Amino acid sequence: MKSFTRLVGLVAPMDRANVDTDLIIPKQFLKSIARTGFGPNAFDELRYLDKGEPGKDNSTRPLNPDFPLNFPRYQGASILLTRENFGCGSSREHAPWALDEYGFRCIIAPSFADIFFNNCFKNGLLPVVLPADVVSELFEELYANEGYQLTVDLEQQTVTRPDGKSHSFEVDAFRKHCLLNGLDDIGLTLQDADHIRAYEAKRRESAPWLFGITE
Amino acid sequence: MLSYHKRYSPDVFSVHRIFRLQRLEISMAGMTLYDKLWQSHLVLQRDDGSALIYIDRHIVHEVTSPQAFEGLRLAGRKPWRVNSIVATPDHNVPTTPQERSSGVDGIADPISKIQVKTLDENCDELGILEFKINDHRQGIVHVVGPETGACLPGMTIVCGDSHTSTNGALGALAFGIGTSEVEHVMATQCLVAKKMKSMLVQVDGQLGPGVTPKDVVLAIIGEIGTAGGTGYAIEFGGEVFRSMSMEGRLTVCNMAIEAGARAGMVAVDDITLEYVKNKPFAPKGALWDKAVAEWSQLHSDPDAKFDRVVRLNGSDIKPQVTWGTSPEMVLPVSERVPDPAVESDAVKKASIERALQYMGLNAGQPISEIAIDKVFIGSCTNSRIEDIRSAALVVKGRKKAPSVKLAMVVPGSGQVKAQAEAEGLDKIFRDAGFEWREPGCSMCLAMNADRLEPGERCASTSNRNFEGRQGYGGRTHLVSPAMAAAAGIAGHFVDVRQLLESGQ
Numbered sequence: 001m002k003s004f005t006r007l008v009g010l011v012a013p014m015d016r017a018n019v020d021t022d023l024i025i026p027k028q029f030l031k032s033i034a035r036t037g038f039g040p041n042a043f044d045e046l047r048y049l050d051k052g053e054p055g056k057d058n059s060t061r062p063l064n065p066d067f068p069l070n071f072p073r074y075q076g077a078s079i080l081l082t083r084e085n086f087g088c089g090s091s092r093e094h095a096p097w098a099l100d101e102y103g104f105r106c107i108i109a110p111s112f113a114d115i116f117f118n119n120c121f122k123n124g125l126l127p128v129v130l131p132a133d134v135v136s137e138l139f140e141e142l143y144a145n146e147g148y149q150l151t152v153d154l155e156q157q158t159v160t161r162p163d164g165k166s167h168s169f170e171v172d173a174f175r176k177h178c179l180l181n182g183l184d185d186i187g188l189t190l191q192d193a194d195h196i197r198a199y200e201a202k203r204r205e206s207a208p209w210l211f212g213i214t215e
Numbered sequence: 216m217l218s219y220h221k222r223y224s225p226d227v228f229s230v231h232r233i234f235r236l237q238r239l240e241i242s243m244a245g246m247t248l249y250d251k252l253w254q255s256h257l258v259l260q261r262d263d264g265s266a267l268i269y270i271d272r273h274i275v276h277e278v279t280s281p282q283a284f285e286g287l288r289l290a291g292r293k294p295w296r297v298n299s300i301v302a303t304p305d306h307n308v309p310t311t312p313q314e315r316s317s318g319v320d321g322i323a324d325p326i327s328k329i330q331v332k333t334l335d336e337n338c339d340e341l342g343i344l345e346f347k348i349n350d351h352r353q354g355i356v357h358v359v360g361p362e363t364g365a366c367l368p369g370m371t372i373v374c375g376d377s378h379t380s381t382n383g384a385l386g387a388l389a390f391g392i393g394t395s396e397v398e399h400v401m402a403t404q405c406l407v408a409k410k411m412k413s414m415l416v417q418v419d420g421q422l423g424p425g426v427t428p429k430d431v432v433l434a435i436i437g438e439i440g441t442a443g444g445t446g447y448a449i450e451f452g453g454e455v456f457r458s459m460s461m462e463g464r465l466t467v468c469n470m471a472i473e474a475g476a477r478a479g480m481v482a483v484d485d486i487t488l489e490y491v492k493n494k495p496f497a498p499k500g501a502l503w504d505k506a507v508a509e510w511s512q513l514h515s516d517p518d519a520k521f522d523r524v525v526r527l528n529g530s531d532i533k534p535q536v537t538w539g540t541s542p543e544m545v546l547p548v549s550e551r552v553p554d555p556a557v558e559s560d561a562v563k564k565a566s567i568e569r570a571l572q573y574m575g576l577n578a579g580q581p582i583s584e585i586a587i588d589k590v591f592i593g594s595c596t597n598s599r600i601e602d603i604r605s606a607a608l609v610v611k612g613r614k615k616a617p618s619v620k621l622a623m624v625v626p627g628s629g630q631v632k633a634q635a636e637a638e639g640l641d642k643i644f645r646d647a648g649f650e651w652r653e654p655g656c657s658m659c660l661a662m663n664a665d666r667l668e669p670g671e672r673c674a675s676t677s678n679r680n681f682e683g684r685q686g687y688g689g690r691t692h693l694v695s696p697a698m699a700a701a702a703g704i705a706g707h708f709v710d711v712r713q714l715l716e717s718g719q
Contacts, residue, residue, distance in 0.1 A: 016569065017562050018441060018541050022681045027662045031307065031326040033281035033333050035394075051669075051687045054326055083562055085442035088475065089679060090660075091377040092279065093393035114411075114445055114477045115377055115391055122395035172409065173263040186290070189403040192259055192267060196295075196405055199258040199269055209498035209506050210271045213298050213344060213365060 002124030003182030007105050007152045009078035011142050013068050014043075019082060020089035021116060025098040029054055038094050039101025043069060073146045080107045081138055086127075087116025096123045106152045108159065110135050121175045124182065128152065128159060128169045154180055247413050247519040248482055249448045251512065252388035256371045258405055267405045271370040274356045275302040275343070275397070277334040278662070279375025283398035284337040294341055295404040301365045302338050302345040304331045305355045306662045310625050310652035314664075318349045327663065346629075354628020354654040357381035357595035361465060362630055364494025368483045368510040373400055378595045378678065380471040383480035384464035386487055386513040388448070390477040411477065412522040414447040415515075418455040420529035425712035427605065428463035429597060429676065429695035431455060432470040433535035433545045439525055441543040444476030447523065450515060451481050455529040461490035462601035469596045470678050473542040482514035536582050536708050537680045537693040539570035544680070546582060548698070548710045554578035573682055574690050575670070583708050585692070588671040590615075590622035590649070590703035591685070592696050594659035597676035598627030600634050602696040606676075607640040609700035609714060615648035616706030622649040623665065625657040649703065661686045674702035 029041045031054060040058040045051075047069060049062040063070045069077070080099070086109040087095060096119045099107070105125060110132035112120075120127045130138075141161065142148045151160040154176060160166045178185055189196075204211050246254070259267040280302070287293070294300060304319075307327035314321050319335065322328040331348060338345035346352040352363060357378050360366035366382045372389035373379060375397040382389035396406060416435055436443075449471050456464060464481045471479025481487075488507060491497050498506045515521075533547035544567075546553070555567035555578060571578060576585065592598075592606050603626060615622050624644050626632040632654055635641055641651040658665040659677035667673055667689025676699050677684075680691040694702065701711040 015565075017566055020541075020679070020681045022660075022679070022684050026683055026687075027660050030278050030662065031324075031330050033285075033330055035282045035285070045683050045687065085445065085475070088441060089377065089681060091375060091391040091393055093282075093375075093395060096393075111442060111445060113442070113475060115393060115472075119393035119395065122393060172265065174261070174265040174407065177263070185407055186292070186399050186402045189267065189399065189405055189407060193403075195259045195267065196269070196403065200296075200404070203269070207369070207506070207509060209367070209502050210370065211296075211298070213301065213496055 001182045001184060004124055004126050004154050004179045008149060010076055011079045011081050011148050011150050012074040012077035013142055014080055014082040017083040018085045018088055021087055021092050021095040022089055024095040030092060030094055038098035042098035042102040078103055078105045079150055080104050081142060082109045084110045086112050088113035091115045093119045096120050096125050100125050121179055130167055130169060134167055245516050245518045247515040248450050248480055248513060249413050253410055265407050265409055268408045269405055270373050270400050272366055272372045273300045273400050274360050274374035275300055276306060276356050277304045277330045278306045279394050280397055281333045282394050286398040287401055292402045294401045297342050300343045302334060302343055303353050303356060303359050304334050304348055306656045307331055308348055308655040309663050310655050310657050310665055312653060315653045351629040355595045355656055358598060358627030361385060364496035368487060368513055377472045378469050380479045381465050381469040381595055383478055384468040386483035388478055411448045412446050414449045414523045415521040416449055416451050416525045417453040418527045418529050419453045422455060422529045425715055426532055427695040427697060428459055428466040430532055430535045432467045434532045436474045436542045437545040439474055441541050442475040444474040447476050448478040449476040456481055460601055461486060462599040466596055473678055483510045534698050534711055540573055540680055540682050544570055548582050548708055550582055552576045552578055552580045586707045587674045587702050588620050589673040590699050591658040591673055591675040592699050593625030593657050594677035596678045597696050600631050603635045603640055606696040606700035607643045609697050609711060610647045611643050613647055613704045615703050618706040619703050622703040623652055624649055625652045626654050628654050658685050674699040
């Protein structure tokens, strides 16, 4: 996994609440058995004027000129600023894969849906929760200033504005550790394999019906 | 709107939790059902607040698993416990009898075919039990799990699918995970997790005739909002759930995730045991007795404390219809489409305006005057035998409105289909002009050929009314099976209670 330490990045807006994972990556692209190739179809239904299909050449599709991520000023953005409950709906990890491949490394919102929030950390993507009023201020500054950048420091757990004003955010210690160091958590868990085996042996004794499923 | 948004605060409770956990190890008093399920699966509590939780059952479908299998292979890992995994293809499978007749090779969409074949190959290679496309046990994962007994009370159950919460109805801890966690569970039989907060949704009183579990859960989501349960595991308690069938409880827990809660659950009682008994993979004989002794503890203690309690009165709940593009945008069928002009919160106001525009609705329009193009009865929310019966009761002796282009009934599994056919329900639907299909997820998320065309409006028994969910530009109204059937007969939304009265 990619590590995340400190990011100075251009910010782009997704100014709506309850952005669901169907909106982030529509279902027809989930038929792929690969882990990559989703970036050009991130926000497909908002981003293009026609309907996207797997295998379609996205470079020739008509772009929606009213969709902010298509505005010249937001090209190259690595931080997405959005509203409440971002990533609600389906558990599809294709959503963080698509956002990552699009170029985002950090998403800032007043709240996230649980499964999406969790999935981000598995992919080197940092979801940052800031109070709704702070997010509203950031939106105002973003709209008022072309080239608006924020600095996100995971070690310090801060988001810093261009004027130097800083906001701290919470992050789970284990997730922070994995993200700072780009660690594969399967490897970490397997370090505790003896604990898992011991639990399993005890449980197999007390609840054997949990351990047999055969035709 | 009544939506209530709770800010996500992942770490605030961690220290408190660790201390509480230590206390609970000493005394079993005052535990919630969730506390008990968590405690019995705790492999390791780490110093940093995270925990290692053992997973009993892993359900797998074709969409969220290929990258996990590939990850295992690339790392040279094998599944930790192959017999914890049960697989079936559901999202991509076609539902027309013609396309289904030649199995996986008959799938017309070449990309879907590859995905289903990939699941078959992965399961064959690793020796994973899979109900393949034309196995009589194939179906939607969350229908198949409980009905085969693969999912049981007291288990931890995961699947790369957010609606895994469904299985919590058995008195289990069940939740959806992403593909990285699918790989993690396959490799380690565990998840790294942090204990969620607990919420009790208590619904007392009695449901009126024509009011179904779907209406109850939609009313709950309307009350707490689509993010109201974020960070929580919800237990559904009270008279309404105690007297509800297992099928109904599965419907309610299914939509816990639409209220933001990864897990929903209902305490074990006689209704649970009656449902589980004699299921193919349920314990038998002496093991059954031993299991029942353990399962009888699976309820919250009378003095258990919840982090949040929400109360509703069952007798106040009316048949519900969603009008917008989030499940929280829901009202009783007797109401009118809301007016954004009266909403003071700017973000909510913008949401309502955008929803009305997408849905092609006007503020103040009576919901009963909204005409529909299609009816979809199916999905992991409402495709069980009781749902099919409830829709058939409304449809019997009536005809689909000529203005309705398509009304389809998609049973949740081969077993549900066989049961419904044995009861003659398929004939009732066919006689009324409804189509009777093969099992799968179908138009709930429209990954197969069953979908809405741009601008089409659907009365749907599924769980999400998001933009484009049932097809590009499609408009979804979530309702109960009885309400969907009634809309198919009338051509527009109608209070099913009137239809049921007039027909008897």
